[in-house]
Amino acid sequence: MDKKVVLITGASRGIGASIAKKMASLGYNVVLNYVQSEEKATALKEDLEKKYSIQVLTVKADVSNEDEIKNMVDLVIQQFGHIDCLVNNAGIAIDSLVEEKTVSDFQHILNVNLIGTFLVSREVAKSMLKEKSGCIINISSTNGIDTMYPYSLDYDASKAGVISLTKNLAKEYAPFIHVNSIAPGWVNTEMNKELDADYIKEEEENILLHRFGEPEEIANVVAFLASEDASYINGSVIRVDGGSK
Ligand code: NAP
Numbered sequence: 001m002d003k004k005v006v007l008i009t010g011a012s013r014g015i016g017a018s019i020a021k022k023m024a025s026l027g028y029n030v031v032l033n034y035v036q037s038e039e040k041a042t043a044l045k046e047d048l049e050k051k052y053s054i055q056v057l058t059v060k061a062d063v064s065n066e067d068e069i070k071n072m073v074d075l076v077i078q079q080f081g082h083i084d085c086l087v088n089n090a091g092i093a094i095d096s097l098v099e100e101k102t103v104s105d106f107q108h109i110l111n112v113n114l115i116g117t118f119l120v121s122r123e124v125a126k127s128m129l130k131e132k133s134g135c136i137i138n139i140s141s142t143n144g145i146d147t148m149y150p151y152s153l154d155y156d157a158s159k160a161g162v163i164s165l166t167k168n169l170a171k172e173y174a175p176f177i178h179v180n181s182i183a184p185g186w187v188n189t190e191m192n193k194e195l196d197a198d199y200i201k202e203e204e205e206n207i208l209l210h211r212f213g214e215p216e217e218i219a220n221v222v223a224f225l226a227s228e229d230a231s232y233i234n235g236s237v238i239r240v241d242g243g244s245k
Contacts, residue, residue, distance in 0.1 A: 003029045003054060005080045006226065007073075009063050009120055010090030012037035014189035015139065017044055018215035019087055019222050020056075024048040026223060029055045031076050031083075033090065035062050055080075063090045063116030073123040082131055085226045086124045088117040088162075089139045093155040093191060106154040113158035114165065121169055121179075128177050136173075137225050138166045138181040139218070142241050145183055159183075163237050170235030178234045180225050185241025186212040208243030 006023045010016040012034035021044075024030050030048060034041040038060060045056040057079055061068040076083055091113045094105050121136055128134030143149060144159025163181055170179035186192065186203055192212070195203075204210050221240050224230055 002081070003027060004084040005029045005031065005076070005082060006085040006087065007031040007033065007076055007083050007120075007124060008087040008089055009033045009116070010035075012040040012044065014191060015184070015187060015215045015218050016087070016089040018219040019089060020044060020048065022216070022219035022223050023085075023226070024052045024054055024056070027052070027054065028085070029080055030057075031080075032056060032058045033061055033063070033072065034058065035060065035090070062112075063088075063120055064111035066119055069116075069119045069123050073120075073127070077127055083124050083127055084134055086120060086128075086134070086136045087139065087222055088120055088136065090116055091139065091141075091158075091191075093152055095149075095151040095155075095194075098150050098153065101154060109154045110158050110161070113155065114161040117162050118165055121165075125169075125173055125177060129173065132176045134173075134177040135226050136169065136177060136179045137222055138162050138179070140166070140181045140183045140237065142183045142185045142239060142244065145237070145239070146244070166237065167235050174234065178225075178230070180230075180233055180235065181237045182218060182221050182225070183237050183239045183241070184213060184218050185239070185244065187218060188212045188214055206245050207241065208245060211242065213240065213242055 006028045011032040041058040059072045061072040140162040141159040143156040147156045166181040
């Protein structure tokens with residue numbers, strides 16, 4: 001039987017790279033999307049192909065660019081014939097004072113985090129609907145639920161939008177495609193590399209487990225949602241945040 005295929009956006013580093021490693025370890029053929037980090041994506045491809053007997057395809061495409069996304073999905077279908085699971089993980093954040101936020105930065109964040117999630121889902125769903133099966137997992141954020149960080153109000157709005165999109169797409173594609181969202185809390189990746197030590201300590205005190213999460217702890221939940229064990233979960237948002245006080 002054909003191996004299952006997972007397409008992960010923003011898979012060159014951080015949470016996306018961990019998801020790729022986890023899915024490869026489960027025997028999926030993996031598509032690694034990235035926009036800039038070609039070397040990292042290529043190194044990850046080589047590593048995964050060496051460790052597991054799977055095929056890995058790297059595709060440079062900006063999730064907010066309609067033509068690039070159409071081309072990426074065509075390429076994947078050409079190579080593998082089908083996509084069983086899509087993980088919309090690519091995301092960006094620009095923390096800044098509210099009065100200094102520019103409309104173009106705000107739009108850029110919405111374009112990547114929210115419109116990007118919509119675009120890739122719409123294109124991949126065409127092929128999933130033909131197969132009458134598939135799963136889409138959208139990486140949102142607890143910021144999209146709690147919205148407690150004015151410095152990232154644009155990011156938070158985009159992640160709230162991803163949750164809304166998840167529920168609407170689950171409805172639109174039922175019963176064939178399962179669409180769910182994961183809302184991580186703080187996770188140790190480059191996205192948080194600018195945070196100062198005192199701020200991290202303060203934030204850790206608000207987490208029941210007193211620590212930031214690791215990318216692998218998000219990847220484990222992706223693997224569960226993509227599996228048969230999650231067959232009755234649809235249109236849901238799962239918090240993976242160590243418990244908030
Ligand atoms: P990260 O380390 O900064 O990695 C971001 C990834 O997204 C990179 O692979 C990057 O590719 C890719 N990317 C950025 N813009 C893109 C675009 N326009 N098109 C395609 N790919 C693009 O971030 P992370 O922490 O792993 O975050 C992954 C996801 O989890 C994001 O959606 C983020 O919002 C969410 N999340 C993160 C945290 C956290 O605390 N880290 C918490 C909650 C939710 P290049 O390397 O090629 O630039």
